[in-house]
Amino acid sequence: xxxxxxxxxxxxxxxxxxxxxxxxxxxxxxxxxxxxxxxxxxxxxxxxxxxxxxxxxxxxxxxxxxxxxxxxxxxxxxxxxxxxxxxxxxxxxxxxxxxxxxxxxxxxxxxxxxxxxxxxxxxxxxxxxxxxxxxxxxxxxxxxxxxxxxxxxxxxxxxxxxxxxxxxxxxxxxxxxxxxxxxxxxxxxxxxxxxxxxxx
Numbered sequence: 001x002x003x004x005x006x007x008x009x010x011x012x013x014x015x016x017x018x019x020x021x022x023x024x025x026x027x028x029x030x031x032x033x034x035x036x037x038x039x040x041x042x043x044x045x046x047x048x049x050x051x052x053x054x055x056x057x058x059x060x061x062x063x064x065x066x067x068x069x070x071x072x073x074x075x076x077x078x079x080x081x082x083x084x085x086x087x088x089x090x091x092x093x094x095x096x097x098x099x100x101x102x103x104x105x106x107x108x109x110x111x112x113x114x115x116x117x118x119x120x121x122x123x124x125x126x127x128x129x130x131x132x133x134x135x136x137x138x139x140x141x142x143x144x145x146x147x148x149x150x151x152x153x154x155x156x157x158x159x160x161x162x163x164x165x166x167x168x169x170x171x172x173x174x175x176x177x178x179x180x181x182x183x184x185x186x187x188x189x190x191x192x193x194x195x196x197x198x199x200x
Contacts, residue, residue, distance in 0.1 A: 012053050015049060015054075016058070016062050019049045020062070020065070020069065023046040024073065039074070040074075040091040040095075041091070043063075043095060044098060046062075046066060050099075051102035052102065055107050056106075058103070059102065060100060060103070063095035063096050067091065067095060070088075070091075128145075132145040133146075
């Protein structure tokens with residue numbers, strides 16, 4: 001598991017546990033302190049908050065767990081998981097429905113946001129490439145800058161271009177950073193003869 005995935009998992013668990021705890025405390029106050037007959041509706045905001053973070057599947061699971069917690073703590077007979085009251089089934093169905101709707105809307109909104117960010121990055125990269133071509137002092141200098149742009153935006157380890165009429169005539173005009181460092185070392189060690197063999 002990567003660090004971002006672990007952080008998302010911790011965040012989701014924190015939101016779910018906090019939401020469940022607050023909803024359960026609210027139900028306890030409403031039923032125990034104010035005498036409300038059925039306070040299961042207080043779990044609805046908790047389901048919505050969880051769906052905003054974990055999406056559809058996680059929210060549906062949370063809704064089921066929340067209903068079981070409510071049934072165990074507040075419905076007769078106490079401290080059992082039996083669901084005999086049709087009203088409880090209705091409440092569970094409502095929570096599951098809200099979890100699915102909010103989860104799907106959240107997933108859709110997140111996908112749209114990621115797509116918008118991706119398009120923005122692509123537009124910025126295209127602008128940088130266009131600027132490099134428009135302000136170039138030479139083709140090789142422009143390709144060098146474009147390779148850096150492609151490497152950063154594409155997440156590549158290295159990017160380079162080759163020029164030539166066929167495979168035998170191709171020559172690199174932009175080498176990966178590690179190879180360029182090695183080429184520089186060869187120039188220092190071998191003198192001018194190595195310079196011509198490492199165009200770029």
